[in-house]
Amino acid sequence: MAEAATPLGRLEVAVQPRRRRRTIPWARLVLGVFSALVLLYLVAPVLIVIPMSFSAAKYLSFPPPGLSLQWYENFFARSDWTSATIQSIRVAFMVMVLSTVLGVAASLALVRASFPGKEIVNLIIVSPLVVPAIIVAIAVYGLYVQFRLVQTFWGLVLAHTVLAIPYVIVNVSATLRGFDIRLEQAARSLGANGWQTFRHVTLPLISPGIFAGAVFAFIASFDELIVALFIAGARGRTLPMRMFEGLRMEIDPTIAAVSSMLITFSVLVLASAELVRRRSQVE
Amino acid sequence: MTTGDALVRAAYQGSALSRRLELRRQLGYLALLLPALILLLVLFVYPILRLLVTSIYDGGQLTLEHYRRIVEVDLYLRVLRTTFTIALQVTLLCLALGYPLAYFLATLRARTARLLMILVLIPFWTSILVRTYAWMVLLQRQGVFNRWLLELGLIDEPLRMMYNRIGVLVGMTHVLLPFMVLPTYAVMRGIDRNLLRAAANLGASPLQSFLRVFLPLSLPGVAAGSLLVFILALGFFITPALMGGRNDMMIAQLIETQIRTQLNFAFAAALATVLLVVTLIIFAIYNRLLGLDKMFGGGV
Numbered sequence: 001m002a003e004a005a006t007p008l009g010r011l012e013v014a015v016q017p018r019r020r021r022r023t024i025p026w027a028r029l030v031l032g033v034f035s036a037l038v039l040l041y042l043v044a045p046v047l048i049v050i051p052m053s054f055s056a057a058k059y060l061s062f063p064p065p066g067l068s069l070q071w072y073e074n075f076f077a078r079s080d081w082t083s084a085t086i087q088s089i090r091v092a093f094m095v096m097v098l099s100t101v102l103g104v105a106a107s108l109a110l111v112r113a114s115f116p117g118k119e120i121v122n123l124i125i126v127s128p129l130v131v132p133a134i135i136v137a138i139a140v141y142g143l144y145v146q147f148r149l150v151q152t153f154w155g156l157v158l159a160h161t162v163l164a165i166p167y168v169i170v171n172v173s174a175t176l177r178g179f180d181i182r183l184e185q186a187a188r189s190l191g192a193n194g195w196q197t198f199r200h201v202t203l204p205l206i207s208p209g210i211f212a213g214a215v216f217a218f219i220a221s222f223d224e225l226i227v228a229l230f231i232a233g234a235r236g237r238t239l240p241m242r243m244f245e246g247l248r249m250e251i252d253p254t255i256a257a258v259s260s261m262l263i264t265f266s267v268l269v270l271a272s273a274e275l276v277r278r279r280s281q282v283e
Numbered sequence: 284m285t286t287g288d289a290l291v292r293a294a295y296q297g298s299a300l301s302r303r304l305e306l307r308r309q310l311g312y313l314a315l316l317l318p319a320l321i322l323l324l325v326l327f328v329y330p331i332l333r334l335l336v337t338s339i340y341d342g343g344q345l346t347l348e349h350y351r352r353i354v355e356v357d358l359y360l361r362v363l364r365t366t367f368t369i370a371l372q373v374t375l376l377c378l379a380l381g382y383p384l385a386y387f388l389a390t391l392r393a394r395t396a397r398l399l400m401i402l403v404l405i406p407f408w409t410s411i412l413v414r415t416y417a418w419m420v421l422l423q424r425q426g427v428f429n430r431w432l433l434e435l436g437l438i439d440e441p442l443r444m445m446y447n448r449i450g451v452l453v454g455m456t457h458v459l460l461p462f463m464v465l466p467t468y469a470v471m472r473g474i475d476r477n478l479l480r481a482a483a484n485l486g487a488s489p490l491q492s493f494l495r496v497f498l499p500l501s502l503p504g505v506a507a508g509s510l511l512v513f514i515l516a517l518g519f520f521i522t523p524a525l526m527g528g529r530n531d532m533m534i535a536q537l538i539e540t541q542i543r544t545q546l547n548f549a550f551a552a553a554l555a556t557v558l559l560v561v562t563l564i565i566f567a568i569y570n571r572l573l574g575l576d577k578m579f580g581g582g583v
Contacts, residue, residue: 027489031383031386031387032387034383034384034387035383035384035387035388038380038381038383038384038460039384039399039402039403041380041457041460042402042403042405042406042457042460042461043402043405043406044417044421045406045409045413045414045416045417045418045421045457046405046406046409046417048417048420048421048427049413049416049417049420052420102318102319102322103319105315105316105318105319106315106316106318106319106320108312108315109312109313109315109316110316112308112312113308113309113312113313113316114309115309115313121316121320124320124323124324124327124328125319125320125323127327127566128323128327130514130515130562130566131331131518131559131562132517132518132535132558132559132562133518133520134518134520134535134538134539134555134558135331135334135518135538135555135558135559136327136330136331138334138538138542138548138551138552138555139327139330139331139333139334139555140326140327140330141542142330142333142334142337142548142552143326143329143330143333158322158326159326161322161326162322162323162326162327165319165322165323169319194311219408222410223410223411223412225411225412225520225521226520226521226535229539230542240410240412243410243412243413243416244412244521244525247412247415247416247419247525248524248525251416251419251420251423255416256416256420258413259410259412259413259416259417262409262410262413263405263409263413266405266408266409266410267405270404270405270408
């Protein structure tokens with residue numbers, strides 16, 4: 001051990017065996033078992049839903065008596081499920097694009113510039129993350145009724161963008177703070193203009209943060225139910241709305257198929273976000 | 284003119300220029316901020332302010348009628364009480380499950396802990412509807428748990444675990460637990476282990492060094508997690524709507540029914556204001572104690 005030469009390092013070496021003798025194995029065992037159970041509780045739904053979705057039974061049973069793809073077939077055959085899914089993807093995609101563009105621009109300002117009232121602006125920007133969705137839903141609903149934006153595609157996109165922007169800003173700001181501004185200064189001194197500097201220097205370096213922010217923005221809109229319930233309307237029904245109906249009426253096993261696809265989707269998306277982050281760290 | 288003079292003058296001109304450039308730069312940044320800020324002002328701040336006004340300004344005059352109704356009508360008061368009780372119960376459950384888990388993860392090697400953390404993050408990024416569905420499958424009358432318990436002969440008739448408080452607590456704790464584990468774990472990781480060794484060296488038993496050194500140092504994480512869980516629990520809608528019984532109605536559900544079935548916007552606005560004020564007070568406490576930057580930048 002390299003630190004062994006310093007007084008503190010020697011102390012550390014000397015204390016180590018005694019500390020080990022003092023730990024109580026059974027306490028550690030109890031803690032480990034308890035933690036394993038809590039982790040099981042956390043992943044149990046995922047472990048249950050995926051096998052259920054391949055069930056050959058017509059009713060709920062676990063473990064499934066046989067395997068079949070009937071619930072997936074049901075999902076793809078029924079237009080109320082597919083049209084809701086397509087609607088959700090359309091909305092979430094537009095929300096992702098809008099909130100990423102607006103969020104990246106705003107992050108640059110929030111990290112780089114200092115101006116009076118910055119504290120308040122910061123507060124406004126993070127508050128959609130803590131203000132309960134039901135409040136945003138009825139507030140926006142009240143406004144939209146007046147301006148006839150209820151049940152419109154863009155009305156929903158804009159409302160979801162408000163909820164998604166904070167995710168982009170939090171992620172992009174975090175990468176911007178770790179960014180060496182001298183790289184931009186170097187580019188400028190070599191004759192690049194503002195846009196060129198941003199396009200060829202800043203953007204590639206903060207892209208992991210942008211990617212993560214965009215992913216979170218997409219998921220934030222794709223999973224959102226409460227605001228959509230108020231302003232989407234029956235014709236613009238989103239997937240969460242369709243699922244909510246399904247869960248309120250009967251517990252339709254088609255939802256197991258939908259859920260499994262959603263779980264797979266979010267795991268893939270998160271894994272790719274993590275990969276992008278890691279690759280950028282290696283470089 | 285000496286070279287020194289020229290240098291001084293060049294430096295002076297340079298600084299005037301750079302000051303002007305700096306101002307332009309700052310204005311440029313402000314222009315970048317505006318689109319997002321305007322969107323938030325128009326579609327978030329303004330509608331909420333309008334909501335507050337609607338709740339006190341009805342029929343052309345100021346009135347506290349709607350607030351009086353909340354306090355005077357038994358049903359509404361009960362919903363408020365239920366909301367607080369459930370939020371508190373969920374926070375305590377998250378603490379009871381989350382603290383030991385975070386502690387255990389913090390004692391593991393960083394690599395192992397990161398791998399196990401995936402198990403915390405997967406549900407975190409899974410749709411609440413998906414998770415609620417799973418709990419309904421597990422907990423309902425003909426559900427997985429009841430079948431297993433019946434087959435094992437532990438019970439004679441199915442237990443009621445859904446459409447009551449148990450269902451609400453199981454479902455909500457599941458959704459909110461990661462919000463407790465992540466900040467608590469982040470703070471625990473940052474605690475200097477040498478402090479515990481020092482305590483042991485000075486004769487403290489493991490329990491003493493935990494209670495008097497580790498526990499106090501982990502409190503900022505606990506406070507962050509608890510406040511966050513409590514705030515988020517107050518506004519819950521999906522889980523109580525799908526898994527709760529008639530006595531588990533929370534304020535968000537009441538607001539929804541007031542608008543969708545009673546069409547009573549002003550009264551819903553008053554309820555929303557109550558929820559908003561409570562949320563913002565806790566948010567302010569959080570900000571005072573821990574700073575907003577810790578809220579979402581941390582482990583997520």
